[in-house]
Amino acid sequence: MRRLRGHHLICLRFFKGEGYSREFSENIWRILKNDRIEVIFGADDVCIKCPHLENDVCKYSDNSEENVTELDQMAYRLLEIYPDSTVSWENIREKIPEIMKVWKEFACSDCDWKNVCESNEEWKRY
Ligand code: SF4
Known part of the structure; x- marks a missing residue:
């Protein structure tokens, strides 16, 4: 079983x-090979x-911890998948087409x- 935060459920796709x-x-290839998340x-x-x-905090840039947390929250809402649940890549694959328009506007542009x-x-298809 691999442990993933919200936005990685979408981006790793x-x-x-x-x-x-x-x-x-x-490490990401190993995560993708494991189907229990x-x-x-x-x-x-x-x-x-x-x-x-x-120390478990994202220091990618100024405010990155807040920014990635916002991305995670949006990913949970769009996917309707929340922390403490277990999913498979198939579960996520099925939801990708219906969420990508909103996700691209919210997350991808910046x-x-x-x-x-x-x-x-x-x-590019979405
Ligand atoms: S940049 Fe931040 S959110 Fe992305 S993998 Fe690194 S620590 Fe995690």
Whole structure:
């Protein structure tokens, strides 16, 4: 079982290998191979390999902890999947088409990884 926060439930759907380091990316591939996901609030199994995590707080940029928490809250609401529940990638895959228009407007427009997703054929379909 892997532990994931809200926005990673959506963003990892479009992961193709990019990341902060090889260790970070390989960790995500392992997460994607595991189909049982415990939904959590806060730093998760992606964050633990991230160079920006300090004492369970996201230090990617000024206000990043607040920003990622907002993204998580929106992801929970859109997916109707909340912390302390268990989901599979199939559960998430089914919901992606109906939420992506709102998610792109809310989350993708200001994301530093936007150029990565813009080259993703599936992401472009929504
Ligand atoms: S940037 Fe922040 S939210 Fe993203 S993986 Fe790193 S610690 Fe987690």
